Amino acid sequence: MTDLIRSTAAELAAKIASREVSAVEVAQAHLDRIAEVDGAVNAFLHVDTEGALKAARKVDDDIAAGAHVGPLAGVPIALKDVLTTEGVPTTVGSKILEGWIPPYDATVTRRLKEAGVVVLGKTNMDEFAMGSSTENSAYGPTRNPWDLDRIPGGSGGGSAAALAAFEAPLSIGTDTGGSIRQPGAVTGTVGVKPTYGGVSRYGLVAFSSSLDQAGPCARTVLDAALLHEVIAGYDPMDSTSINAPVPPVVAAAREGANGDLSGVRVGVVTQFSGEGYQAGVLRSFEAAVAQLKQLGAEIVEVSCPSFDYALPAYYLIAPSEASSNLARFDAMRYGIRVGDDGTRSAEEVMSLTREAGFGPEVKRRIMIGTYALSSGYYDAYYGSAQKVRTLISRDFDAAFATVDVLVSPTTPTTAFPIGERTGDPMAMYKADLCTIPANLAGNAAMSVPSGLSDEDGLPVGLQIMAPALQDHRMYRVAAAYEVARDAALGATVISGVPQLAGAR
Amino acid sequence: MTSVHELMDYAEVIERFDPVLGLEVHVELHTNTKMFCGCANVFGGEPNTQVCPVCLGMPGALPAVNGTAVESAIRIGLALNCEIAEWCRFARKNYFYPDMPKNFQTSQYDEPIAFNGFLDVTLDDGSLFRVEIERAHMEEDTGKSLHVGGSDGRIHGAEHSLLDYNRAGVPLIEIVTKMIPGTGERAPEVARAYVTALRDLLKALDVSDVRMDQGSLRCDANVSLSPKTTGELGTRTETKNVNSLRSVERAVRFEMTRQAAVLANGGSVTQETRHFDESTGSTSPGRKKETAEDYRYFPEPDLVPIAPSREWVEELRGTLPELPWERRKRVQEEWSLTDAELRDLVNAGAVDLVAATVEAGATPAEARSWWVAYLTKEANARGVELAELGITPAQIARVVGLVNAGELTNKLAREVVTGVLEGEGEPEAVIEARGLKVVSDDSALEKAVDEALAAQPDVAAKIRDGKVAAAGAIVGAVMKATKGQADAKRVRELIIARCS
Numbered sequence A: 001m002t003d004l005i006r007s008t009a010a011e012l013a014a015k016i017a018s019r020e021v022s023a024v025e026v027a028q029a030h031l032d033r034i035a036e037v038d039g040a041v042n043a044f045l046h047v048d049t050e051g052a053l054k055a056a057r058k059v060d061d062d063i064a065a066g067a068h069v070g071p072l073a074g075v076p077i078a079l080k081d082v083l084t085t086e087g088v089p090t091t092v093g094s095k096i097l098e099g100w101i102p103p104y105d106a107t108v109t110r111r112l113k114e115a116g117v118v119v120l121g122k123t124n125m126d127e128f129a130m131g132s133s134t135e136n137s138a139y140g141p142t143r144n145p146w147d148l149d150r151i152p153g154g155s156g157g158g159s160a161a162a163l164a165a166f167e168a169p170l171s172i173g174t175d176t177g178g179s180i181r182q183p184g185a186v187t188g189t190v191g192v193k194p195t196y197g198g199v200s201r202y203g204l205v206a207f208s209s210s211l212d213q214a215g216p217c218a219r220t221v222l223d224a225a226l227l228h229e230v231i232a233g234y235d236p237m238d239s240t241s242i243n244a245p246v247p248p249v250v251a252a253a254r255e256g257a258n259g260d261l262s263g264v265r266v267g268v269v270t271q272f273s274g275e276g277y278q279a280g281v282l283r284s285f286e287a288a289v290a291q292l293k294q295l296g297a298e299i300v301e302v303s304c305p306s307f308d309y310a311l312p313a314y315y316l317i318a319p320s321e322a323s324s325n326l327a328r329f330d331a332m333r334y335g336i337r338v339g340d341d342g343t344r345s346a347e348e349v350m351s352l353t354r355e356a357g358f359g360p361e362v363k364r365r366i367m368i369g370t371y372a373l374s375s376g377y378y379d380a381y382y383g384s385a386q387k388v389r390t391l392i393s394r395d396f397d398a399a400f401a402t403v404d405v406l407v408s409p410t411t412p413t414t415a416f417p418i419g420e421r422t423g424d425p426m427a428m429y430k431a432d433l434c435t436i437p438a439n440l441a442g443n444a445a446m447s448v449p450s451g452l453s454d455e456d457g458l459p460v461g462l463q464i465m466a467p468a469l470q471d472h473r474m475y476r477v478a479a480a481y482e483v484a485r486d487a488a489l490g491a492t493v494i495s496g497v498p499q500l501a502g503a504r
Numbered sequence B: 001m002t003s004v005h006e007l008m009d010y011a012e013v014i015e016r017f018d019p020v021l022g023l024e025v026h027v028e029l030h031t032n033t034k035m036f037c038g039c040a041n042v043f044g045g046e047p048n049t050q051v052c053p054v055c056l057g058m059p060g061a062l063p064a065v066n067g068t069a070v071e072s073a074i075r076i077g078l079a080l081n082c083e084i085a086e087w088c089r090f091a092r093k094n095y096f097y098p099d100m101p102k103n104f105q106t107s108q109y110d111e112p113i114a115f116n117g118f119l120d121v122t123l124d125d126g127s128l129f130r131v132e133i134e135r136a137h138m139e140e141d142t143g144k145s146l147h148v149g150g151s152d153g154r155i156h157g158a159e160h161s162l163l164d165y166n167r168a169g170v171p172l173i174e175i176v177t178k179m180i181p182g183t184g185e186r187a188p189e190v191a192r193a194y195v196t197a198l199r200d201l202l203k204a205l206d207v208s209d210v211r212m213d214q215g216s217l218r219c220d221a222n223v224s225l226s227p228k229t230t231g232e233l234g235t236r237t238e239t240k241n242v243n244s245l246r247s248v249e250r251a252v253r254f255e256m257t258r259q260a261a262v263l264a265n266g267g268s269v270t271q272e273t274r275h276f277d278e279s280t281g282s283t284s285p286g287r288k289k290e291t292a293e294d295y296r297y298f299p300e301p302d303l304v305p306i307a308p309s310r311e312w313v314e315e316l317r318g319t320l321p322e323l324p325w326e327r328r329k330r331v332q333e334e335w336s337l338t339d340a341e342l343r344d345l346v347n348a349g350a351v352d353l354v355a356a357t358v359e360a361g362a363t364p365a366e367a368r369s370w371w372v373a374y375l376t377k378e379a380n381a382r383g384v385e386l387a388e389l390g391i392t393p394a395q396i397a398r399v400v401g402l403v404n405a406g407e408l409t410n411k412l413a414r415e416v417v418t419g420v421l422e423g424e425g426e427p428e429a430v431i432e433a434r435g436l437k438v439v440s441d442d443s444a445l446e447k448a449v450d451e452a453l454a455a456q457p458d459v460a461a462k463i464r465d466g467k468v469a470a471a472g473a474i475v476g477a478v479m480k481a482t483k484g485q486a487d488a489k490r491v492r493e494l495i496i497a498r499c500s
Ligand SMILES: [Zn+2]
Pocket: B034, B037, B038, B039, B050, B051, B052, B053, B054, B055, B056, B169
């Protein structure tokens, strides 16, 4: 059993396809693991035992019947609770959607089901994906399997923690300002934000439409690539999805695993170091860059001066769009309804429901966004932020004219203690300092573990960024680096996760 | 709540003020599907049956633009002589209302698809008035609230409200005029004529049902008064719920007389939305808002910009049908109509019907005489539009043909048409059922003639003496005896033959 939960998705898929193990056994092993450890981790908001076993049985039947199945058929997955799942609760980590059972599947959900991937359940997250620690969940924080007193990152802390706790070999996250990559970094897992438009947003409960992007989370680069190809591709239901072939990320990951990066030009973003960066994080990053050089990559320093304005621009654009996207939660058609006692007007019930249903961070952002869009302030705030966005895109364009990929630390620090930053929004926001530019420009970016920080023994992430629709470039570099890193460490990073209480 | 208005005499209004109009018309397109989802776009239907996650604003659902709606918007823009944007976006208009699923309306703001056009409007005396068009833009309709328990269906005093989202997401085109000055006393007429012209245009384009009674064409009338002494622009009011062509005219006229009285008494006009009451012909203030609404428009991030290529725009220009005013000019020439005859035809809304009747075989004069003279009266009596009267141009043409063939008299023909209007089926079926054939059997007629001559021997004697004019009295008696089903000409021939 331990073997099954510690296996990679690629290994599990091969064993299931060759009927060495059944998909039902694999699903059951993970359901058992969840039952054992999730009381301590709180990665899951909802476990769909029945649905998972039914889906697994179907895969087993198909294989027994000799049907052709996809490359991840029978492999279990955990879905961030921001993706709709027909018949299975979806809360987005918010009280306001408590009890809502969506009548439809998100495109990502549908594609996973069609590929025979077995959905175990829905993972915890910061409410409406607003946060960097999963402490903003209305259903209690998720804990980092590396140290249960620390945060697992956010907003997709549940999806990252589920991987690090061996509750699932794969998960789906969404990344608006770093919500896939930063949790990946602080849990020692791989997290990918594909090119904006690369994966359909249909059925992804919107936080900030122009920034949100769903992507794969896994414990290895190859697993992330395999999952990427299952969920990616044009979707007519999402007007912003790109009608172009999916970048060949699996082939790139396999090519990278050969360990040769000669001819690849890697740019180190000079803006992402110095004050506010933990020394151990910077040392881990420097070691990673040195390893890339050893693999044959050419290393150059690249300056992207507009990146300094990314954080403030993000905190105008994302709340502005959120203030409008979250307006639909009005107690009329779904979710909770407060104060409807027959004496109050619809407006009063709406107001009471939103007061009770939204948490403080969500309210803060709705207010910031409402203010930034209001007449007389629009040009100064939303308008200026959009100009910054253009400048950031230009910095990326200039950089990618000379290098193939850019690298930086994923986040300035390792996992911080639960509660440390809850009273200081600015400190919390700085966790996304390095990840936000790629959201604003819409290009691809990922985080791959770069070992542990030498001062606290906690995971550090290496961020690799690639131009739009060149996602395969970063997969190649990440896969090569992963092999070299494990060789140098003599083990995988994830194997260092401590035994969890309650686990056998 | 009813308020008593002080109104100024209309002639005095015109003496002291220049009215300035602005008209906003919302048109529901009759595309097969809604603006941003695949739901059927059909009027009526059980509440909340034409809905899906997208038009219900479910969490996670996203819009996808209906290409046919964009095409219709461009064609409308071209017919209104507008420029078509090379690149434009949708925007979100943010405000909370229960019948709006997302609590924002996906609309267009500062980048409309069509702008800077005009529409030449024919007034009652046949003269033309040019109305400048500011813009035509695309948006989605809201759902409908049904307020239950109140006195008049409005939200005030209602006990509860029901929501129907079938209409939510139906494609709308909003057409906004520039300020219309210079109408003088004809302001109400110009307003009506503009909406009429727009309705005819949209019908010719076949983009909408343009049924004001069903809300597929909705007009908001902005009215302000500028004092002749100062020439300064006045404060405008926006009157909603104007649901018929006649109401457009009445609402404008009412607002002019109301605002003039307010100004004459030293008061000032409040900038507000007003509600037109069909039964009283008056307007009353809408719901008061404590603060000015700030819609916080911003570009819709869920949709990509629309950039119609010039080739496509020209291709669509090629699909424009003959427009109503071009058609009018053509039929006037073809049918040799005087200006007055054309005006009667247009005012009766009968151009298309007459044309179709001519196409089915009648002469223009025959077709006009039926539609403009007889059927218009019938439509008015029944309170319906001419086109909804329940008789087709083809049926009228067949009746005309039967008259020309001598099988029906004019009187019988009218009876046949009445039968069709009463729902008795095709003209032939009415003739059969009511026994309306002309009596053409000479032996039956001869018998009736002999009886009539025998009943009036003195008249018969006169005829025998060569006073043929006296035959009229016998013809009348025979027609009476045959209940009008005889051909009067044949009867006369038989009388003269009998008396010679
Ligand atoms: Zn729909």
